[in-house]
Amino acid sequence: MTPFRPGVAILLASLVLLPGCATPIWDRDSARDHKHRHSDVQVGPRPAWLVDGMDAGPLKEKLERCNLKRLRRTDFSIGHRGAPLQFPEHTMESYVAAARMGAGMVECDVSFTADRELVCRHAQDDLHTTTNIVTIPALNAKCTQPFVPADPAPGLPARAECRTSDITLAEFKSLQGKMDAFNPMATTPEEFVGGTADWRTDLYASRGTLLSHRESIELFKTLGVKMAPELKTPVVEMPYEGDYTQQDYARQMIQDYIDAGVAPADVWPQSFLLDDVLFWVNEMPEFGRQAVFLDQEGITPRTSSLAYMEALKAQGVNIIAPAIWKMLALDEQQKIVPSEYARNARAAGLDVIAWTVERGGPLTGGGGWYYQTVTEAINKDADVMKVIDVLARDVGVIGIFSDWPATTTYYANCMDID
Structure with a gap:
């Protein structure tokens, strides 16, 4: 069995630590009590x-x-x-x-990165709509199709396509998850990552740990x-x-x-x-x-x-x-x-x-x-x-x-x- 990865332990501890508790709930009791x-x-x-x-x-x-x-x-x-x-x-x-x-x-859902590590993504080619990758110039440049702004005059939509196989696992882990959406008429990367449907919400999108x-x-x-x-x-x-x-x-x-x-x-x-x-x-x-x-x-x-x-x-x-x-x-x-x-x-x-x-x-x-x-x-x-x-x-x-x-x-x- 592979050892528990420290990064996950830290994430879990930060998520389930209750106010006033010195010990994370997930690690307080024996494993048999988890369920x-x-x-x-x-x-x-x-x-x-x-x-x-x-x-x-x-x-x-x-x-x-x-x-x-x-x-x-x-x-x-x-x-x-x-x-x-x-x-x-x-x-x-x-x-x-x-x-x-x-x-x-x-x-x-399992996809693979450029260094053949497996990650959780619904599609190999959805990073541009489910993460903030286009707002990070160094990683946007690695995308299959880096962000191209919309041209409002002729009505041409913005373009981008970013794949898990475009980047390494370490680069993937540096991204922030967001609601699956994009603004097709965006003229900046920051506008492009918007567009959440009005029947969903961005209320819980301030944290998105990949x-x-x-x-x-x-x-x-x-x-x-x-x-x-x-x-x-x-x-x-x-x-x-x-x-x-x-x-x-x-x-x-x-x-x-x-x-x-x-x-x-x-x-x-x-x-x-x-x-x-x-x-x-x-x-x-x-x-x-x-x-x-x-x-x-x-x-x-x-x-x-x-x-x-x-x-x-x-x-x-x-x-x-x-x-x-x-x-x-x-x-x-x-x-x-x-x-x-x-x-x-x-x-x-x-x-x-x-x-x-x-x-x-x-x-x-x-x-x-x-x-x-x-x-x-x-x-x-x-x-x-x-x-x-x-x-x-x-x-x-x-x-x-x-x-x-x-x-x-x-x-x-x-x-x-x-």
Whole structure:
């Protein structure tokens, strides 16, 4: 097992040290108490606000009757990039917020740097929108596309593209995470890093501590949460620099968990590339048993068929994770029901995870991309609760990714879902 990294220890101590306490909470008691100590779940006002706005009926009544004096953490609630509805994604602060909201599992999306170190970023090429890199001249100059200001006269937007593979791990760690946004008509780097959507907030963006993949593992161990790393599809040509193959990359991610002494049962590796999942299934089977295939194929007779699902199962895939809309349909009464895709996935013996609720803004007017197959049944934010209910009770998903895990935690506790 690799030793605990001092940088992470300092970050954790500064985060959870209470006023008047000389010893950090995370280091005060034995390791066996971590889960209990961090299970003081706080969901805040949003879940109750959503329930208040629901249409009258049995589901609303049940959610209103919940006795939630002591909420518990649940694996059903998965922190998608942490809690990025209000915290800068893939930062220590976002991960801790997700755990405090009762997420039993938290996601580090994994990309690699120029020196082939693994870091937590949603995409290899998003540093210009998720960090302050363009405001640092020396690092901006290393970007694939350094910042170019907008030209308002002809209406040309600003341009930038900064990749994790443009910089080293040390340079990556010098950056500050921010809300994922940019101002397309910015004429300065400082203007470019603005643009946060009005339904999000910069209230918690004053701190955004970036983490390497290994540091995220140590943080998650301390928080007592399970881990859902996603191997992000590279935007650079692989093999990188001629000798770093996709399999090297996939193996390196799992090796970090082995080196850290994490039990395979606590890790749910994910990828949009089926070849990555099959590599883990065949080459690293202890971790491959819980490997998650993030299925982004469009809905066609083939990709929603029972034969398609059975073929995945026959190759050793046990868990499939499609976008919410692929698992939902409307019946003749315009009621949300499981789709053919969802029914066939379950019939083939696949477990299913859904992504992503509390993402994409207000649900007025149909809910947008994530709800495209059930638009007619979605007209307000509170409708997310009936979507979660169908996914849980009718589809039978084992977990739901959320940008605000408090919502899924609240539902799971009300319904006594572990």
